[in-house]
Amino acid sequence: MSDHDKIRELLPLAAAEVLDQQEERLLAEHLRTCSVCAAQLEEWRLLAGGLRRLPTPQPRGVVVERARAMAQIRLTEHLEHQWNRGVMTGLIAFAWILTLLSWPVFRFISGGFLSMLDPQFSHTWLVFCVFTTLVWAGGGAAAILLSMQQRRERSLA
Amino acid sequence: MMLGAAIFGGSHNNSATAIWEAGVGLETEIAQLRRGDLDALSTLLTRYQNRLYRYLLRMVRQPAEAEDLFQQTWLRVAEKIHNYDQNRNFDAWLFTLARNLAIDHLRRLRPESLDEPVGDHAGGESAAARLVSRETPALDRVLARERTSRLADAMETLPVIQREVLTLRFEEELKLEEIAEILGAPLSTVKTRLRRALDRLRGNLESQFPGENWQ
Numbered sequence: 001m002s003d004h005d006k007i008r009e010l011l012p013l014a015a016a017e018v019l020d021q022q023e024e025r026l027l028a029e030h031l032r033t034c035s036v037c038a039a040q041l042e043e044w045r046l047l048a049g050g051l052r053r054l055p056t057p058q059p060r061g062v063v064v065e066r067a068r069a070m071a072q073i074r075l076t077e078h079l080e081h082q083w084n085r086g087v088m089t090g091l092i093a094f095a096w097i098l099t100l101l102s103w104p105v106f107r108f109i110s111g112g113f114l115s116m117l118d119p120q121f122s123h124t125w126l127v128f129c130v131f132t133t134l135v136w137a138g139g140g141a142a143a144i145l146l147s148m149q150q151r152r153e154r155s156l157a
Numbered sequence: 158m159m160l161g162a163a164i165f166g167g168s169h170n171n172s173a174t175a176i177w178e179a180g181v182g183l184e185t186e187i188a189q190l191r192r193g194d195l196d197a198l199s200t201l202l203t204r205y206q207n208r209l210y211r212y213l214l215r216m217v218r219q220p221a222e223a224e225d226l227f228q229q230t231w232l233r234v235a236e237k238i239h240n241y242d243q244n245r246n247f248d249a250w251l252f253t254l255a256r257n258l259a260i261d262h263l264r265r266l267r268p269e270s271l272d273e274p275v276g277d278h279a280g281g282e283s284a285a286a287r288l289v290s291r292e293t294p295a296l297d298r299v300l301a302r303e304r305t306s307r308l309a310d311a312m313e314t315l316p317v318i319q320r321e322v323l324t325l326r327f328e329e330e331l332k333l334e335e336i337a338e339i340l341g342a343p344l345s346t347v348k349t350r351l352r353r354a355l356d357r358l359r360g361n362l363e364s365q366f367p368g369e370n371w372q
Contacts, residue, residue, distance in 0.1 A: 009352065012355035012356060012359075013351065013352055016351055016355065018351065044359075047358070047362075048327060050308050051323060052327045052330075054305060054327075055305065056208075057210065057220075058206075058207050058210065059210040060224065064206050066228060067227055067232075070231070071198055072195045072199070072235070074236060075195060075198055075235040076195070078236060
C-alpha cells in the first residue's frame with residue numbers, strides 16, 4: 001500500500017475527527033502537496049456534516065410518560081425490596097444473637113459464673129446451638145423457596 | 158476587535174460554565190437517583206429521552222420496537238443504578254444498557270450476523286419519511302430536507318454495527334473512547350468500523366445519487 005493510499009484511508013476518519021496526533025500530522029503534511037486528497041477530504045467533511053445534521057426523531061409523549069411511570073414503579077419496588085432485605089437481615093442477626101446468648105445468660109443468672117465452666121454446660125450448649133442452627137436453616141430455606149415462588153408468579157403475571 | 162474579543166471571551170466563559178454546571182447537575186441527579194429519588198429519575202429521563210430514542214431507532218429502525226426498547230432501558234436503569242460506578246461515564250453506561258437490549262432484540266428477530274447489510278423495511282414508512290415528517294415545513298429547506306432524507310435512507314441500508322457507530326459518533330457526538338466502552342471493543346476496532354461505515358455509506362450514496370452534495 002502506497003503512502004497515498006494510506007492517507008486516503010485516513011480521510012473519512014479525519015472528517016469524523018477521530019485521528020490521533022501522529023495521524024493528523026501525517027495528513028496535514030500530505031495535504032500540503034496533494035490537492036486530490038484535499039478535495040476528497042472536503043467531500044468527506046460534507047458527508048460528516050450531513051450526518052451531524054440529521055434530524056432527531058422524538059419518542060411519543062405517551063411512550064415517555066409510560067416509561068417514566070414504569071421506571072418509577074420499578075425503582076420503588078427495588079427500594080422496598082432492599083429495605084425488606086435489610087430489615088430481615090437485621091432481625092435474623094438479632095434473633096441469632098438473642099438465641100445464642102440466652103442460654104449462657106440464663107445459666108449465669110441461675111447458677112453463677114462457675115456453672116459456665118462445667119464441662120456438662122459446654123456439651124448442652126453445643127447441642128442447643130446445633131438444634132437452633134437446624135431450625136434456622138430450615139426456616140431460611142423455606143423463606144427462600146417461598147420468595148422464589150413469589151417472584152416467579154410475579155414475573156408470569 | 159477588542160469588543161469582539163471581549164464578546165467571544167465572555168461567550169466562551171459562559172459556555173464553559175454552562176457545560177460545567179450541566180456536568181455537576183448530572184452528577185447530582187445520578188447521586189439522587191442512587192438514593193432512590195423518583196424526581197431525579199424523571200429529570201434524567203427527560204434529559205436523555207431524545208438521544209436514547211434516536212440511538213435505539215437507528216439500531217432497530219422500527220419506531221414501535223424502538224419505543225419498546227426505550228421503556229425497557231429505563232426499567233433496566235431503575236434496576237441497575239445501584240450497581241453503577243460513579244467514576245464511569247454515565248452516557249456510556251446508559252447507552253451500553255440500551256445497546257445490550259437492542260442487540261438481544263435484533264438477535265431474536267434476525268439470528269443471522271449483525272454485520273450483514275439490511276434490506277428494505279418489512280413495512281411502515283421509510284426512515285426519511287419518519288425523520289422529515291417531524292420537521293417544520295419550510296420552502297427554503299426543501300432541498301436540504303431531500304438530501305437529509307436520502308442520507309437517512311442510505312444510513313438505514315447499512316449493517317447494524319455500522320449504523321450504530323455512525324450514530325454514536327456523529328449524532329451523539331461521543332468520543333472514540335466512549336464509543337469503545339459502549340461497544341466493548343478496542344479503539345482500533347472502532348476506528349476501522351467507523352471508516353468502513355463511512356466508506357460504505359458514501360459508496361451507497363454515490364451509486365444512487367451521483368454528483369450529489371451531502372452537506
